[in-house]
Amino acid sequence: MAEAKEADRLPDHVDHYESSDQGDFNENEAPGDSHEKILIASDSYEDLNYDDIAVSSFGKPYSGSIIDIVRHNSCSDEKEADASSLNLINESSAESSNEDQNEGQVKDLSADKVPEDVGEGMKLEIRENEDFGPEWRQKKKHLFIFSSAGKPIYSRHGSEDKLVTIMGVMQALVSFVQVSGDNMRCIIAGDHKFIFLNRDQIVLVGVSSAGDSSTQIVLQLSYVYNQIISVLTYTSLHKIFKQRRNYDLRRLLSGAEKFIDNLVNMMDTEPGFLLGAIRCLPLDAPVREMIEQTIVLNAKVKDLVFAVMLANNQLISLVRMKKYFLSAMDLHLIINLVNASESFKTAESWTPICLPKFDSSGFLQAHISYLDENSQTCLLLLSVDREAFFTLSECKNKIQERLLKYNSLRAISDSLATTSYSIQQCGITDLRHFLYKSKSIAQYTSPELEAPYLTPADQERLFGLYHYLHHRIHSPARPLKILYYVGEQETLLGWMTQGFELYTVFGPLVTKTNAIHAINKLLRWIKKEEDQLFILNSVTF
Amino acid sequence: MSTRTTKSLEGKVVVVGSQGVGKTSVVIRYVGGMFSKAVSPTIGASFFTYKFNLGNYRVKLQVWDTAGQERFRSMAPMYYRKANAAMLVYDITSSDSFYDIKDWVKELKNNVDTPLVLCLVGNKCDLEESRAVSKDEAEEYASSINSLFYETSALKNMGVDEAFLQVAKQMVHLYETNPNSGLNTMDLYMKSESTHSDDNNTDIKLDAKTSPNNSTSGSGCGC
Ligand SMILES: Nc1nc2c(ncn2[C@@H]2O[C@H](COP(=O)(O)OP(=O)(O)OP(=O)(O)O)[C@@H](O)[C@H]2O)c(=O)[nH]1
Ligand SMILES: [Mg+2]
DSSP states (O other), X not given: OHHHHHHHTOOSSXXXXXXXXXXXXXXXXXXXXXXXXXXXOOSOGGGOOHXXXXXXXXXXXXXXXXHHHHHHHOOSHHHHHHHTTOHXXXXXXXXXXXXXXXXXXXXXXXXXXXXXXXXXXXOXXXXXXGGGXXXXXXXXXXXXXXXXXXXXXXXXXXXXXXXXXXXXXXXXXXXXXXXXXXXXXXXXXXXXXXXXXXXXXXXXXXXXXXXXOHHHHHHHHHHHHHHHHHHHOHHHHHHHXXXXXXXXXXXXXXXXXXXXXXXXXXXXXXXXXXXXXXXXXXXXXXXXXXXXXHHHHHOOOTTEEEEEEEETTEEEEEEEOTTOOEEHHHHHHHHXXXXXXXXXXXXXXXXXXXXXXXXXXXXXXXXXXEOSTTSOEEEEEEXXXXXXXXXXXXXXXXXXXXXXXXXXXXXXXXXXXXOSOOGGGGTOTTEEEEEEEETTTTEEEOOOOOTTSXXXXXXXXXXXXXXXXXXXXXXXXXXXXXXXXXXXXXXXXXXXXXXXXXXXXXXXXXXXXXXXXXXHHHHHHHHHHHHHHXXXXXXXX | OOEXXXXXXXXXXXXXXXXXXXXXHHHHHHHHSOOOTTOOOOSSEEEEEEEEEETTEEEEEEEEEXXXXXXXXXXXXXXXXXXXXXXXXXXXXXXXXHHHHXXXXXXXXHHOOSOXXXXXXXXXXXXXXXXXXXXHHHHHHHHHTTOEEEEOBTTTTBSHHHHHHHHHHHHHHHXXXXXXXXXXXXXXXXXXXXXXXXXXXXXXXXXXXXXXSSOOTTOOOOX
């Protein structure tokens, strides 16, 4: 229903060209393709229809990875005793009997079963009140989180306390629909979409007038849900509400609101979340290799699962324990954690973090430190051992020393200084901007934002175009391989193959032939640069 | 060549207290000698070290600055179980933060069986006009739990150095009087000509033979 609506709201004078032609570029040569598993792509967007997100992918806690690693490394009883101090891990193993797995899962409901009267005609009667002033109303995107008992947990704009009423109304709607065995998913009111995600005693509601599609909003909500899991673990969230349905979760989330704030802000500007892909810091292949080797050599310690090096929200390197993989979605949460926390810049830190895709039932312990004076390059060492701080701290010192000695930190800061690359470097006239995602490695690349996308308003518009293009190409009802779309101020060309997704933005005067020609040229350019732009080798300890 | 034996003492200090009382600010004032208005809430715990000479000891403090946020509360045992000293920080303008200390003390008493130097710290004493916890009350409480007591201001640099110094002295005392103190030491062999440098250990020859707790008496000198 929502999808159809969107198509109707196409900006004026649209010339549609949809085709399954694939241009000249050989699909099998997707730039940045790799057979090695570097990052696990999040569930492919096509599969992320509402039911999957709402029911399956987060319903079952992966209870396993952490316990497996702890068990695998425990050679004797002595270690077993050690593990008992990891109380969360133990709890989860106790609960991993499927007992509660089905609980809290919403009943499946296909779109056409949504009761008519809950949809379009619905008018929310919210008392006029100065707390919902014009400024509040004008916000394009809202996010509300409350417990199934109706207790406010989070609101993006305005304090939750003042929004008790509105959340109460939403909760009433949710339970009203639930009583009849259905599940509230979506309300469309004029330009506004209200998207509901009902998970484990908490309800997330995204309200948007920004033009993003229902599925895209569900995806955003699921990131936020994962952020909450990342702070609390699925196991303890579940347990808390099982014990006290009325619990005020804000107590436990106190101080973590800023991670949600930061996450939703990043999702408004960073295409990586939409694409389910990570951006790498462009580096010469030998430099990156040197960094990877340094980590492998100096951090080969027991119980260390992942070593992640980041700078300015971009991945520099990822080294993992054999058999274990990091998913792009979890890496996004790690990036968000680093991005939102100034305190890591003060000193070495040691903090628990749950990676929901890796294991939603327990915490990993993260040793977090910056390697350079300017606090740009951040190293995270994630271990299952809560006592590993000093070991990891030593690893960090050795890594830092060696990277300094071989000037790798210098190379990183040089790369950061030039932010990314200019679209000019691709040498394609009329191409203004693009997003390219290599599916097999869950990584993407895009040039710097340049004129005419310099003001926040223009960047927002550009981002809106990408959302539109992305939505059309991934439309569940009618997925497309190629979409050529002539808008008022620019022409868009999107192309999806087995190996990649490409979204390009041209000036308004480009012709169809030229645009297709241009993307072939672009793909060749990306292919040429792939060693710089992507991490193509999977490195393990 | 005349040499004299100096001991190095490694003391573990855990800093606890409610959210926003100024734990990080106090630690940074002590370790870094400055105050930053922009300090942000601690995530998990941050680790600092500080070295200085105290009598015959070369003291290395390992400071765990823990986060006050509720969700990290369950992590605390990981830090205090191994600590030799605990700084209990409250904010003199918040009586709630002072009452929270009592919970902390209870928890420490119940869970730590090694000797622990306690130091009650009333921070933000520059905000005299909004004081909510009287000095007398805090002092009385401190002596009832056998704790040191200081009022400090990380902002105005008052009392911070004194508090840490007394904690270090107490740890030395603890080490000297209690064989089960859990404090780590190692012998250092120091050339007498090169001593008296205050904060700088480059000229100390360190015989890297670690001997936990009981000093290996009568071992030969390193040169
Ligand atoms: N006036 C005054 N303000 C202080 C003092 N010490 C800290 N503050 C302020 O108190 C606030 C909290 O300080 P932090 O050092 O972050 O407190 P914390 O106890 O480490 O907080 P958490 O890490 O969240 O547990 C900051 O705004 C500091 O600027 C002080 O001595 N005087
Ligand atoms: Mg702090």
